[in-house]
Amino acid sequence: MSTLSPALLAAAPAGPSLADFGKDPLWITIIKAVFIFVFLLLGVLFGVWFERKLISRMQDRYGPNRAGRFGLLQSVADGLKMGLKEDITPRTVDKVLYRLAPIILVVPAFLAFSIVPFGPMVWMFGQHTPLQLTDMPVAVLFVLAMASVGVYGIVLAGWSSRSPYAILGGLRSSAQVVSYEIAMGLSFVGVFLFAGTLSTSEIVAAQAEGGTVELGGFTLNLPSWYVVLLIPSFLIYAITMLGETNRVPFDLPEGEGELVGGFMTEYSSSLKFALIMMAEYVNVFTVSALSITLFFGGWRAPWPISLWDGANVGWWPMLWFFIKLVLVFSAFVWIRASLPRIRYDQLMAFGWKVLIPLNLGWILMVATVRALQVPENNRAVVFTLAAVVLVGILAIWFRFDTVLQRRREEKAAQIEAEFARLQAEPEAGGFPVPPLDLPHYHGAGRKEVPSGSN
């Protein structure tokens, strides 16, 4: 898409900016809000079906194919069943919070979707209005804020259930969401630095055309989608969005082997469980939509389509947005089909000791590049600071590397010595090994005969 000269790209009509919001009459706002609500509800309904269908095709089976054509009505049937089942409330729970928790979980999930841009300015019932419910100067932070309110639902669901599994699951998953939120917030910084704004509609507009950068007399066209330009940011975001939504491989809260159902153990049936599940799927849609907005050019058409003049105007962009959303969601399913669940300590160590430091280093590099792009900046200062930081990092790295190397060698020597000692002993240090000179071994020196050759 990107390295083509701007002439090749269709003249990108400037998308809506912050100034275009807050002018809608009330009824247009209500239409948009209802549309998002219905979109998400249907998305959950058919998202579950799509996920089950796709994952079963990946596992060589058919998946739901009984209710309706292609099993399309399976989720509807499941939902009806949940609505009609007896609503069991365990006797010992804290009744108020037990009922409140699923609601606290689901409301912010829906709210967060309100800043997602679906498309450019369109004419809707005689009103010229952007295809986005609302936007604000801190729209991306709003998503983070809603995510951190949603964590209350998890914690309270775990606490109010009064069950050890639930409280452990609740603590685990909230600790996970809170720590991955930090890495997620840091992965936005690169985008903010390049887009120069925190508003979603303007970030999409900033990805309409790649900027240019002067490097030693050459003018380089930067790619327009931030996924290319800021690939480390995107990769970290992609990992954190799995952690943030508690999806495989980070779905430890529901590690069945250890925690039964995690914080939702006591929500065994009924609509409360349906709400929790809905919140989970809506969160997946929100982070997917955010990844599209921040890294994949939002509702803008990808390259071959963008050659067509009408690609980025009117109602068409909604289709591109939807296709991108389906693709990102499919990636979620694909990951779920391929990866096993990781251990809890590995998860936390990965988040805090790998993702966050990597992210900070990357932000430093992005900021340096941005500082060089500002013309009135003193380049000598930037270069000197960069050199100082670089030398410091290299010194620290060499120091740690030699220490680690020494430690590794010591460990290897220790293992070697232990093997030598155990081999010399006939008892093998107390391990239950059969004596290696038994007759059917033909002696220890004989070469192994591969099976099937005799």
Place this chain on the structure above:
Amino acid sequence: MGETITFWVLAVVSVSAALGLVFSRKAVYCALMLGVVMLSLAVLYAVQDAPFLAAVQIIVYTGAVMMLFLFVLMMVGVDSSDSLVETIRGQRFWAMIAGIGFAVLLALAVGQAAIGDPAGVTGANQRAGGNVPALAELIFTRHVFAFEVASALLITAALGAMVLAHRERTRPRPTQKDLAKARFVSGYPGPLPGPGTYARNNAIDMPARLPDGSVSELSVNRVIARHDVEDGRLPDDPELAEAIRQAAAEEEEHNASIAGPKEDR
């Protein structure tokens, strides 16, 4: 108009939440009420043309600080009562002084806003071209030193907490490999026996019978066996009762052995 309505609605919500915070008996409800107060504040900030402050208020205070509070409350448990012993000498006196100082500060701040002509955030926002750039300009130029000092203070506090919570390991933490090795050397690497082939019941404190009819002590949970012995809940079958007593004795021995050299517990 909209601002006034929002203010009065939020005033009622946040004041009643604050009262709930003071009068609620359960600590978790108190924390939740505080969360509601913080959210109302965030909305008020947003209405007053400070969206960045609103978002940060929710992310930092509601999302991180209150969450830590909740964590601690849950770890401590609902039933633990407060200790009423005052350990700091003269703390009432100093608390009173701090309270009066805070009241004076508050009165000064409110007086400043009430008496003078309030400038409003709108003007500052417009001059810098938006709320976020305006804040950034102030934070990274005029108040950069204050922010650095504040961050140094926070890092020092975090370091202090880590030092207080830190325990030096006297021996390296056993890895999975070490544990597996120890299990094999112990002579019994497999899992403990289940309820047994000839189980007559599936109660967790009933020893299993092995295929040869003998009783397996290993199949009883030692902790439960100890409780059984202490509460006198032993089965009628003398063989089974003996096995439970045996397991309880082992538990006692185990407890005595870890009570001596206490480490990594």
